[in-house]
Amino acid sequence: MHEKELKKFIFEASRATYASGDESIKKKELDRSTTITFTSGKYRMHDNYFGGEPYGGREVIFLDNKPIWMLVYYGFVHTDFPANEVYPFLMEALSNNTEDMPYRGPKLFEKGNGKYENKFVGELASFSGTEKIYKDNVCVYEASYIGGFVDF
16 A cells, blocks of 8 residues: 555545535435444545534544554534635545645634634654634634544
């Protein structure tokens, strides 16, 4: 497995799944979670999360049906701000990630009065980070994530 190939797949999968805003790709499970899957060639991404506000979940990447990489995340909108104004901005920020650093969004994304910041440490093999969204310089959303290779 080549890291460059895996990064390219994660980049494509992240843009084609939650960040795409396409509700038709979401499957509600009996346990009240939501699942989104994406397959390209020998890679498959399985994203499963609970909640909407707050929310938590995990993405697992499979290579030839063997789990090789995962990312676990948890986030929330501050209670004094409407979530329906935050999540479309989050989707747009996540769709502006880069192939070099494909997990979550870019380091910085700004549009209008909104700003998305992604602070992380590590590399593809082992990493963690936090992302925040600001509206008019007030933090309205926060999430944390951690991940890396599994059974590698």
